[in-house]
């Protein structure tokens with residue numbers, strides 16, 4: 001019971017901090033907008049899939065990208081807390097390290113999730129054909145994706161000491177995960193042949209299944225079996241497994257933290 | 259009565275430095291235990307180990323009967339701490355910080371509002387309670403932190419330099435509250451401070467620590483008594499010469515230069531004073547003033563550590579600088 005209350009408290013704190021951060025609220029509009037408008041419109045010329053515009057295809061990819069970048073960035077909250085000394089107040093409290101980790105993780109995931117929803121708002125504003133009902137299906141998948149990704153960010157932040165090295169490591173992880181997830185191009189389908197190394201790396205990239213699941217839901221029948229990497233339920237299974245592993249590692253990392 | 263805190267050969271080493279060196283202390287349940295010592299003596303390190311933030315290199319300790327390593331969780335449930343360094347969330351309001359603390363420490367929801375209002379009143383932050391902490395002054399943040407440490411009525415309360423940077427009235431209120439708290443709830447308090455008047459007024463017993471070890475441990479009055487004698491403070495135009503003369507006459511260890519004045523600790527001050535005048539006149543030193551008083555805790559500190567607490571002002575600056583640094587961010 002008291003652990004649950006601790007969890008809720010820590011969650012609420014992350015949400016409050018997020019909502020009060022104006023710059024972050026603004027920047028979360030700009031980035032996906034630029035990708036969808038410039039990249040989505042500009043590169044559409046060279047893209048030929050029946051029934052689907054390029055913008056439509058990368059839209060779920062940009063949702064995934066937003067989730068990835070914002071989730072990983074959340075790790076910085078650990079470093080701020082260490083820097084400002086607030087981490088000590090939490091660590092010396094009677095709530096368990098698991099609760100501390102989960103509170104932060106779910107709080108940061110919620111923030112990241114809200115930013116993912118903003119991408120849908122932008123998509124609809126740009127008149128990308130999106131069935132509002134599919135949004136409802138996409139929401140739980142998005143939340144599921146953020147759990148694992150936020151856990152990576154938190155784990156890295158709790159293991160390393162400084163803001164600078166966190167920034168470096170983050171870029172080092174973000175970009176490959178993004179580019180090799182199929183967010184910007186289909187990984188398989190008629191007439192698509194990618195180098196085998198790329199396919200192999202993508203197979204081991206958790207974001208691949210996140211983007212794939214989002215496409216299955218948002219694009220519906222147009223994203224048929226020939227383009228799908230995995231059926232939806234397998235995608236979800238893989239993401240869940242990934243979450244479980246990352247949460248375990250994250251909790252371990254928090255247990256060691258001083 | 260069982261001891262609130264017991265340490266057995268408690269040690270923490272950083273590389274080759276023994277920050278805390280085979281510490282053996284027993285803090286009585288319900289007492290206010292003052293831990294004094296110059297900068298770097300190991301006070302914070304010792305407290306950090308007792309609070310389970312830091313693992314000892316060797317040795318053991320119990321807090322409220324729980325082992326600080328094996329039963330860390332139970333220790334944490336029964337203690338409260340006000341850290342030397344800032345540890346608040348400045349993106350939250352004062353009230354939000356307090357609620358968060360109350361929730362983390364399992365204060366019953368029905369009591370939270372009342373307790374938090376009382377605390378806010380105590381630290382005189384009622385009118386600023388709903389402002390973000392980043393708009394507080396350094397001293398206001400410190401007051402909030404102090405109040406926060408008291409919300410959950412811990413059995414053992416660690417206060418690491420709690421009143422640094424506070425104005426005299428607030429310090430006075432805080433002292434009163436600490437005493438009240440101790441009496442009403444039977445709380446044991448471990449207090450570190452560089453303010454000797456604070457240590458003297460509050461502590462039931464005082465341990466003076468230096469280089470990771472306890473140098474002396476006793477009640478403030480006993481400590482002062484053991485200095486045996488009077489303190490003569492001499493101001494003169496040539497302190498250096500006078501100091502050498504008196505040292506030659508009395509032996510080295512009894513004089514210190516503090517704030518441009520010579521302090522001499524002797525058995526029978528009244529008899530010694532005229533002799534000092536004589537010594538000065540014979541050697542062309544002009545004495546501006548001569549003062550006789552009972553030894554205070556500062557003299558005790560000086561006696562056992564060889565350092566004046568005033569030489570320690572760097573510490574205070576450090577504390578204030580830390581607060582200001584936060585204010586800038």
Ligand SMILES: Nc1ncnc2c1ncn2[C@@H]1O[C@H](COP(=O)(O)OP(=O)(O)OP(=O)(O)O)[C@@H](O)[C@H]1O
Nearest residue numbers: 272277295296297298299300301302303304342573
């Ligand atoms: N993380 C650390 N790494 C290396 N040395 C450390 C570390 N923390 C403390 N020390 C050293 O341990 C010694 C004791 O430090 P501690 O902070 O316990 O002193 P203190 O008595 O609290 O001093 P102050 O009055 O300045 O607060 C110091 O020499 C300090 O330099």
Ligand SMILES: [Mg+2]
Nearest residue numbers: 301302303342
């Ligand atoms: Mg200290």
